[in-house]
Amino acid sequence: MDDIRTNLERVRERIARAAERAGSRAEDVLLVGVSKTVDVERIRRAVAAGLPALGENRVQEAREKIAVLARPVPWHLVGHLQTNKVRDALELFDLIHSLDRLDLARECDRRARTRGRPVEALVQVNVAGEASKGGFDPDAVGEALEASAALEYVRVRGLMTIPPAVERAEQARPWFRALAQLGKRHGLAELSMGMSADFEVAIEEGATMVRVGTAIFGPRPAPQARQSP
Numbered sequence: 001m002d003d004i005r006t007n008l009e010r011v012r013e014r015i016a017r018a019a020e021r022a023g024s025r026a027e028d029v030l031l032v033g034v035s036k037t038v039d040v041e042r043i044r045r046a047v048a049a050g051l052p053a054l055g056e057n058r059v060q061e062a063r064e065k066i067a068v069l070a071r072p073v074p075w076h077l078v079g080h081l082q083t084n085k086v087r088d089a090l091e092l093f094d095l096i097h098s099l100d101r102l103d104l105a106r107e108c109d110r111r112a113r114t115r116g117r118p119v120e121a122l123v124q125v126n127v128a129g130e131a132s133k134g135g136f137d138p139d140a141v142g143e144a145l146e147a148s149a150a151l152e153y154v155r156v157r158g159l160m161t162i163p164p165a166v167e168r169a170e171q172a173r174p175w176f177r178a179l180a181q182l183g184k185r186h187g188l189a190e191l192s193m194g195m196s197a198d199f200e201v202a203i204e205e206g207a208t209m210v211r212v213g214t215a216i217f218g219p220r221p222a223p224q225a226r227q228s229p
Contacts, residue, residue: 004042005049007216008033015210018203029203032076034195034213036061037220040068046216047072055097055211059085062092078192078211080134083107090119097160097192097211100124100134105148112153119153122160122192125182127175133162141182158190158208159183169198176205 016026032055035043043054043065056062057079066075074094081089081098086107089096099105099121112119123144126135136144141159148156159182163175176193183191183206194202196215203210214220 002045002049003218004045004216007218008046008049008051011212011215014200015203018200022204022206024203024206028208030209032078032192032209032211033216034078034211035065035217036079036213038213038217040065042217043069051216055213056093059088059092063088066092086111090115094120095157096121097209098122098124098134099148099154099156100126100136102144102147105144105151105154109151109153117153118155120155120157121148122158122190123148123156125159125161125179127161127178128164130164135161138178138182142186145186145188156188158188158192159186160192160209162195163193163198166198169201172198173201173205176202176207180206 015029015031019026019029030053032053033046033051034055036057051073053074053076055076055078062075075092076095076097077089077093078097081096081104083104090111096119108119123141124135125138125141126133127138129137145156148154159179161175161179163172166172179191179193190208191206192209192211193207194210196212199210199212
């Protein structure tokens with residue numbers, strides 16, 4: 001039995017049911033398979049089974065995988081982007097979900113101008129104001145969008161958030177709803193929110209992209225303990 005194909009089918013069914021509850025269509029929700037730490041063979045099987053997009057957290061890991069897999073589907077950067085990695089990120093990714101500060105937006109603009117092609121991005125919002133997470137404060141989103149709009153080579157398509165960790169998916173609903181309200185206020189249609197544990201609630205609140213890893217690829221391996229020399 002192909003566990004990847006089975007998992008993907010189940011996730012698609014869950015997306016379809018959540019979209020129906022929201023009065024929208026499953027086709028309006030992009031499933032981004034987050035392949036952090038997943039080996040290339042499993043990724044290849046997921047793409048063959050119809051996974052429409054891949055998401056990676058780290059630039060270097062993505063570079064190694066793209067060197068092997070090429071670009072059968074779009075690649076998205078869903079993790080934090082360091083300023084000194086922007087040039088590489090623009091070469092590798094079709095969409096950056098984590099535009100979380102203005103100096104990063106300006107560096108993206110500078111690098112994109114050099115290559116002559118705009119960068120597509122989502123503005124990351126720290127909906128709960130967590131010190132441990134990046135992103136703009138909700139009250140600063142308007143200013144961030146205005147500053148980004150002044151950059152010729154940065155195209156902001158929407159918003160992204162990572163809500164606080166919760167015990168039950170339903171507890172994340174207020175955070176998803178808050179992002180959806182921000183998107184509506186600023187006329188942005190794309191909302192990247194929801195992961196394996198809560199993507200159905202996110203879709204019910206208007207997600208147009210969900211970032212799903214474990215539900216497709218299975219649990220990630222635990223980090224290996226450091227051995228004594």
